[in-house]
Amino acid sequence: MTKTVSDKFGVLGDETPAIVDLRDLEAPEPMEKILLACSQLGNGKFFLAHLPHVPMMLFPHLESRGLAWWVHEEPDQSALVLIRKGT
C-alpha cells in the first residue's frame, strides 16, 4: 500500500501542504528555492519539497534559521523534505 504524505510525516496532521517538485533542478538551485520560500513562510506553516537526493548541505542552513525539518528518503533515492517555521 502506498504511503501518503501524512503517513510519511506524522507531524503533519490534517494540514498537507502542496509538494513543490525540485527534482529537475541542478545543485544548488533546489537549496536556493527552498531557502527563498522559507524566508517567506508564515509562523507555524509548512513547506514541502521533493528533491533529487537527501540535501545534506541544506540542513545546517535550516537549523541556523530556526526551522524544524524532517526528511523521508524515497526508494528511488529522491527525498521529501518537510520544513516548518516556528514551533
Place this chain on the structure above:
Amino acid sequence: MKTGTLSLDQAPPLSIPASFFLTIPFGILTAGLILMTSGIAALGSPWAPQALALTHAGTLGILAMGMLGALYQMTPVIAGTPVPYTRIAHLVHVLLVVGLVGFIWRLLGGPVAAMSWAIMAFKIALPAFLLPLGWALLYPATINETVQGMRLSVLSLVAITLMGLMMAAGYAGDLFPQYRMLWVQIHLTLALLGWVGGLIMSVSWQVIPMFYLAPATSKASKRWLFGMLLLGLILPFATFFASTETSGWLSPGRIAAISVMPAALVIWVLHPALVLKGIANRKRKRSDASLLFWKTGLGMAFLIIPIAITALLLPDPRWQVLFGWVAIWGWAGMIMHGMLSRIVPFLVWFHRFSARVGLEPVPSMRGLLSQQRIRIGFSLHASSVVLGGLAILFQVDLLAQLTGLVLVATAISLGNMLLHVMRQ
C-alpha cells in the same frame, strides 16, 4: 522519517579544501617545468628519474591534492559525520607539499637528505590524514555505496603510501625492495584503480546526478561495480604469495598486471560507459563547459586498457610511459580539472552566499565563473594531453618541451580561475 541535528560547524571551513585545491596549479606548473627542462628524457622510459619526478608531480601534486581536499569536504556531507580535528588538514597539506618538494628535488639530482625529509613528511602526513578522516568513514551516520567507495579509496591510499615509502627509501640511501617490478606494479595498480579510480567512481555517483541531473546509477549496478573493483584489487596481492621467481614472460609483475583486469574493466570501461550514458540522458540538457572535461576524461579511459595491453606485449618502454600519461593526465587529471570548475564555485557560493538567500540579493552560482574561462582551461588541458601523447610516441624533444609550456599555461589558467572564484 529522519530529522536532523547537523550544524554549520560540521561542514569543514572553505580554507581546508581551498588550500589543497589552490596547490594543484603548482603541481601542474612543476610538471610543466620538469618537461620544459628535461625534455624527452622525462618521457622516454618510466624508470628514468625525470619520468618518476614527472609522474609524482602528477599523482601527488595534482591528483592527491584534489582528492584529499575533496575527501575533507565530502566526507561530512556524504557520510553525515564530521571529520574530527578537521583543522589538522592544514598540517597534512603542508607535509604533503614538503614531501613532494623533497621527493622531486631528490629525483632531479638533489641530495639524499631531500628524500629522507620527504619520507619523514609523508610518514607524519599519513596518520594525520588517516586517523580523523578514517574515523568519520568508519562510523558514518549514513552508509551508502559512495561511503564504501571512499573507504576503499582511502584504504588503497594507505597501502600505496606504505609501499611508496619503502620504495622511496632506495633513493634515500637504503636498498630498494626485492622484486621491485612487482612492487611497482601493485603500487601503480592500487594507486590508479583503488585510490584514484575508487574515488572518481564513488564521487561520480553523487556529483553527476547532483550537478548535471543525470539519472542516478542503480544500487544493483553500484554493488556489482564495487564488487568487481574489490576483486581486481585483491587478486594482485595473491601474486605476492604465489611464486615470486621470474619464469619467462609470465613474471610476477605481469601476473599482477593481468590479475587486475576486473578492476581495470570497472574503472576504465564500465564506469565511463555508464556515466557517459547517464550524461547523454540528462533530464535538462543545459550547456555546461565542465562537462567537456567529464566527457573527454571518460572517453580517454577507453584508451587505457588497450595501451596497457600493448605495453605488456611489446618491450618498447614508450607504451608504459603513454599508459601513465593518458591515465594520470588524460583521464584522472581531466576529470579532476572539470570537477574543480564545478565544485569550487559551488563551495564558494555555499560558504559565502547561501546563508543570505532570501534575506538579501545574492549572485547565482553560475554567475561566479564564466563558461568561457572553463573552456579556455579545457582547451589548454586537452592540447597538452595530445601534445604529450605525440611527444611520447615520436620521442621528439621539442614536442616534450612544448607540452611542458602548454602545461605551464594550463597551470596559470587553472590558478587564475580558482583565484577569480575564491576572491568573490
